[in-house]
Amino acid sequence: MRDTPVRAADTGAPAEEALRTLDAHWRAANYLSVGQLYLMENPLLTEPLRPEHIKPRLLGHWGTTPGLNLIHTHLNRVIKARSLDAICIWGPGHGGPAVVANSWLDGSYSETYPDVGRDAAGMARLFRQFSFPGGVPSHVAPEVPGSLHEGGELGYSLSHAYGAAFDNPGLLAACVIGDGEAETGPLAASWHSNKFLDPVHDGAVLPILHLNGYKIANPAVFARLPEDELEAYLRGCGHEPVFVGGNDPMTVHRALGEALDSALDRIALIQHEARTEGLRERPVWPLIVLRTPKGWTGPAEVDGLPVEDTWRAHQVPLPAVRENPEHLRQLEEWMRSYRPGELFGTDGRPRPLVLASVPEGERRLGANPHANGGLLLRDLPVPPLEGFAAEVAVERPGATSHEPTRVLGSLLAQVMTDTADRRDFRIVGADETESNRLEEVYESTGKAWQARTLEVDENLDQHGRVMEILSEHTCQGWLEGYLLTGRHGLFSSYEAFAHIVDSMVNQHVKWLRVTRRLPWRRPVASLNYLLTSHVWRQDHNGFSHQDPGFIDHILNKAPEVVRVYLPPDTNTLLSVTESVLGSRDHVNVVVAGKHACFDWLTLEQAREHCARGAGIWDWAGTEDGTAEPDVVLASAGDVPTQEVLAAVMLLREHLPELAVRVVNVVDLARLLPRQEHPHGMSGAHYDALFTTDKPVIFAYHGYPWLIHRLAYRRTGHSHLHVRGYKEFGATTTPFDMVVRNDLDRYRLVMDVIDRTPGLAVRAAAVRQTMEDTRLRHHSWIREHGNDLPEVLGWKWKPR
Incomplete structure (x- = not known):
């Protein structure tokens, strides 16, 4: 059931014999990860590596990958042992090879992409496609089954995990946070998400802070903090941290297994007590701090310089494999160190030892439907x-x-x-x-x-x-x-x-x-x-x-x-x-x-207008339909619309012979050509609304140049004049804001006079009246602290 809490362990930490299967899975994932970084051919090393087996451009990241493979391996174990409904958010942006490798191992990748089978031919395709033209990106991208967070831009993993857990009472959202990511402002704020997690109706989030010491070229702050200071910080954020670390694989396997079991037991207890006894106080949720060497199990030294456990392991530790025979030798030695013959059969399929702790069906991290949320989505009941x-x-x-x-x-x-x-x-x-x-x-x-x-x-x-x-x-x-x-x-x-x-x-x-x-x-x-x-x-x-x-x-x-x-x-x-x-x-x-x-449209009219996205308000204009208008007054936004309608009333009063068309735009994309946006208008439709040669005075909510950018290809663009916000802001009256930015009704009338052929001389007195009113407004608000009475009391009067 979806609301079942995280199950407590039936047994303690993984037994010694189980550690061997975990290590085999981890080695297999590491091998597949290295292969993705380097190889185009010879995936099982059935022959000595040659330069032509190597990709011409080596793109991707190794440094964080072995740590992510370790976490994925151990999550598999607890998911299977406890029958957990779990997803994992992979925060480190450069861990793509790990999650792709693990998805291939659990079979979800081949189910999603049948041409990348779980065999030797599929392994070759898996390797070749990574960071390769026509292939998949180097991050945990949308193409990767089980992902809902790319991580290319750091800082959002933990808030994504909590978002996934809200109102998902049976879900465990594990979240791997890289030590570089932990330095970002968004991640720092998201630690407080635990003050919003309801253990009754929400699922659980298990943060795993992965410290491997370095970012691209610098030490990571969290990795260099003394452990007591880091523990104090995390406890201050409301977590109960458990520290795991080391560079001996079996020791780390054992410690991480114990830490995961302890954390999940704690989560199960919190949820059980909250759901059976009610909430008494905010829980202190567990958190795991995992320290592993950056580039763990990779080359210790390259060209006389240390690589493993340094920043040099961040991307590809051996950068010149095609050109440098020593690098090629080191790569083959590195890959063979995982003992691939123990991990894969001659047909390339993972051996049972590797898959012993892998869950089945939708319990696999690569197949959980929560990571493909549309599978679970129901229509929202919006009332009439x-x-x-x-x-x-x-x-x-x-x-x-x-x-x-x-x-x-x-x-x-x-x-x-x-x-x-x-x-x-x-x-x-x-x-x-x-x-x-x-x-x-x-x-x-x-x-x-x-x-x-x-x-x-x-x-x-x-x-x-x-x-x-x-x-x-x-x-x-x-x-x-x-x-x-x-x-x-x-x-x-x-x-x-x-x-x-x-x-x-x-x-x-x-x-x-x-x-x-x-x-x-x-x-x-x-x-x-x-x-x-x-x-x-x-x-x-x-x-x-x-x-x-x-x-x-x-x-x-x-x-x-x-x-x-x-x-x-x-x-x-x-x-x-x-x-x-x-x-x-x-x-x-x-x-x-x-x-x-003001309320301008009935609900029926509003629906029709929104369906059109842009349309003529014939009740507002003064054209009689027998000829083209003299000028078009357009608007987008609530305040600009009011100013346009107020300008129309002034034009009706002072220039009653002028034929004015009023156009309102609700959907801004309608201004784009149809071939550039699904909501765009055809040229004929746009010309019918705005004309091809009449002045268009457009009162817009935002920065005026956006309207020009959207409409620059239109036939009548040279006749388009846009008024909007021009960065003249202040704490002032509502009407003064539009005056400061030349969006007010009086300025719009002046624009009509300035841009309509034949009006500049004939309507000079009207224009002067409008300018005088703007000057009077300037003095009035400074004396009275409020807008002009005719502005405050303005209402629309039909023709």
Whole structure:
């Protein structure tokens, strides 16, 4: 059963005879790892190595590999002995050969890729493909069965492991953390994830801190700490560390086996007590510190320089095997030191001795369905939007207003209620759920919290499914691990601080892009961002909190994966959210304000508009349909949309003969050509909306040059003029923010006059009126501390 706790051991540490099988498996994995680094042919060394057997380009990493093989070998034993449902997150970015080798040994690799059979021919293919054109990468990439974390960029392994464990009560997520990775900021913050792990409803995480002394060229900080200082640090993070180390294989095998059994017994006890007696206080979870030499079992010395247990073992210890006969001799001696004849038959198949401790079926680390989360994914029950939508009369757009994210909070609260039993939806964010007006979710679930509580605390819940920690990296890592193991979620963030996870989302996009080309990888729920408290409404915080550039970052990424939505009102936000929560294999960015804004569209209209992604609001414009418009006013975003509509009213008042078309864009990718993005518009469709030769004044939520970049190939691009955020921020009034950045209604009217042929002279007086109003605004706010009365009291008036 999925909610069965980690089983306690039926016996003690591995018996002496079992150590021999573990060592055989470890040697086999090491042999396969070296072969992947070096060989194209002669995989079983049935003849002496020759230069033509060696790859022309030696790419990959040896240093961390033997330690990872050791851990994998021992995880196999405890998984089989205890019938554990377990995955492993391999944090060291350069351990690809190890996990590929172990997947081949347990058979999951050949099941996934039948052309790489578990025999001599398959071994040859396994070796040749590694870090080879048309083959597999050197990291633990999406192509590797059993992986859900590439590790190419360091710092995220532990948060991914905890994300996998949340709401997975029967799962053990082992997590190997490299000593280089342990130096990163994201990893340092993620140690605190144990304050959020619920031993009743969540699985367990077993961190294994792998210390082999060096990074690429420097000592690793954690490896050089005195043991008492390192122990104090880890205990201070809330763990009970067990230290294992040495360079004698059998001694280390015995010690690691005992440490794993002790740790798993401790986890089983914690879970049993919590699930039968209830939570009393936060558990102290076990952690293993494993010290092994870097490049263990490899060449001790090359060209007169020490290699094993030094930084020189990081990549390929013998770099010139094709050209240097001595290097070739050392490589063959190295590979034969594993005694491959004992490990593989003449047909290349692993001998029974090697496979004695390997689990079977889905218990294998390479075959566990949690590492292919789409196999476990269920559709999210999103309730009908009609029960949450703002009531808008078709004939009276803008007559009412709502706080969009507050209304969304009601919808999300219902989703939380409807998933209370299945527990497969979470909201993460950096201490901002209530600030972002989503607090209604607390009526359905509290904030996950296992640490000490005080009487003044509110909404803390040991079993809660809202996750808040003031580390965007940790929030992102939790959610990625949660999604990749088959669940759903939402990341709510202040817009400006989504940039903190720029690099993390970049890695996730790459992961999704690769998995889309792997038919055995099932689609997972999309990574959904809600960016609010946005650039135009930062009254409390000012310039430091004003940055809409996360959108630019996202739209640079793989077009088949990324989506950006800018709903202009409450009902479009609901419609967009319904869509993104049901999507798969995407990264969706939704930008919406939390402050009250006008309701422009009915729910039916909002759904139609969101389905189009961009469209004409004929009720807002002044064109009569008998001829082309004189000018197009376009918008993307809630505040820009309001300013466009206010500009239309001014144009109706001062230039009633002008034919104005209003276009609103919800899905930014619609501006791209169809051949560059799945949501892109055809040229004919774009020209029909924006015309080919009329001025287009585009009021945009973010940096204006993004719109130009998206539309630069369009026929009418030379007529496109974009207004947006130009880094003129401050703690000031809401309307002053748009004035400072030339996005205000008066500036938009001036742009229409400046860019519409024939208006510059004829409407000079109107333009001057607009400029005078902007100057009056400047004086008014400094005297009164608030915006002009006509701005504060503005409402949309239909024609």
